[in-house]
Amino acid sequence: MDNISKQVSIPTIHIDATTSTMPQAYRTLGKLLGREQQGEALAQYCEQTLKKTKDIMKSVGDNGRVKLLYCSGTDGLNVIARGSFHAEILDMVSSNVAVVKNPSGKGAGNPVDMEQITSWNPDVILFAPGSIYSTVAKDSAWQKLDAIKNGKYYEVPNGPYNWMGFPPSVNRYMGMIWITQLLYPDKAKYNVYNEAAKYYQLFYHSKLTEDQYKALAANSLLKK
Numbered sequence: 001m002d003n004i005s006k007q008v009s010i011p012t013i014h015i016d017a018t019t020s021t022m023p024q025a026y027r028t029l030g031k032l033l034g035r036e037q038q039g040e041a042l043a044q045y046c047e048q049t050l051k052k053t054k055d056i057m058k059s060v061g062d063n064g065r066v067k068l069l070y071c072s073g074t075d076g077l078n079v080i081a082r083g084s085f086h087a088e089i090l091d092m093v094s095s096n097v098a099v100v101k102n103p104s105g106k107g108a109g110n111p112v113d114m115e116q117i118t119s120w121n122p123d124v125i126l127f128a129p130g131s132i133y134s135t136v137a138k139d140s141a142w143q144k145l146d147a148i149k150n151g152k153y154y155e156v157p158n159g160p161y162n163w164m165g166f167p168p169s170v171n172r173y174m175g176m177i178w179i180t181q182l183l184y185p186d187k188a189k190y191n192v193y194n195e196a197a198k199y200y201q202l203f204y205h206s207k208l209t210e211d212q213y214k215a216l217a218a219n220s221l222l223k224k
Contacts, residue, residue, distance in 0.1 A: 019088055022046045022170060045202060046173055053176040056188045057093060066183045068094035069120060069147075070109070070156075070164070072128035076136065077117070078109040089165055089172050093179050097122045114141050122147050124183065128166070129158035133219055154182065155219035160204070174199045182222060192217070 005012045013032070017025040023043035030039015057065075070080040070090055080087045081103030082096040090096045097120040100110045118141075125147040127133040133155040136142035147153050156175075157163045163175035177195045180188035193213045200208040208216075 017169065019050060019092075019172060022173075041202065042170075045199075046170065049173045049176055053092065053180060056180050056184060059187050060184050064184075065093075065095040067097050067120075067123040068126065068183070069097050069117065069122040069124075070126045070128070071117070072109055072131050073111075074131070076127060076132040076142075077113060078111050079117075080109045084109070086165055086168060088168070089175055089179065093176065094124075094183060118144055121145055123152060125153040126164065126179075127153065127155050129156055129162060131155075154221075157217050157220045159216050170203060178217075178220065182220070185222065192221075 001012050001014050013028075015025045015028055023046045026039045026042040026046065027036075028039075030036040030043075033039075068090065070087070072078045072080070079098040079100070080090060080096075081098045081100045082091055084103035086109070087096055087098075087103070098110070098112075100112065104110045123146065125145070127136075132139075132142075133153070136148055136153065142148045157178060161167065161169070161171040163171055163178055165172040165175060174196065177188070177190055177199075178192055181190045181192050193208075193210060196213055196216075197208045200206045
């Protein structure tokens with residue numbers, strides 16, 4: 001950071017913004033920018049959401065965790081591997097079945113083949129925005145999977161950022177609310193629209209209408 005300060009002739013600071021350090025990051029930013037009240041509000045939101053997520057998962061218990069797979073890429077054959085940087089929320093709220101050697105730290109995930117996905121046979125599959133969510137129901141290879149046959153597959157909401165952490169920033173907290181309600185509706189009794197409206201107002205200073213929410217979450221809600 002000292003070298004960067006010398007190069008740009010502007011004081012610089014590094015702030016960690018992991019899931020566990022995000023509250024302190026906002027408090028630090030609030031002090032630096034003279035916006036301590038706003039920084040504290042954002043910090044408290046992060047703390048409360050993370051605590052509630054952990055409480056939900058404690059009530060679910062290890063044996064109640066859903067076997068889940070996150071697929072991305074134009075063919076759906078990239079997976080977000082257990083233990084990787086981008087799998088932090090997945091690993092927190094599910095039994096992430098994507099166990100691979102040398103998990104990638106990149107958002108694109110690890111490439112696998114259909115045979116591997118079939119052997120994992122997850123209960124639920126999440127597809128990244130822009131992946132193959134819309135075509136898997138008619139694809140014979142994907143139809144072999146229980147998640148597809150049972151309608152337990154969803155596209156992650158995306159707007160303005162992917163809710164599951166791409167980029168891995170504060171959007172992950174909205175993702176915690178969405179994914180726990182999706183996987184454990186009897187434990188995470190959220191009204192996701194109300195929660196999304198609160199989040200968008202607090203972090204983006206934007207009023208999220210119900211119609212906007214319905215469009216945003218069109219492929220990400222429990223199928224009837």
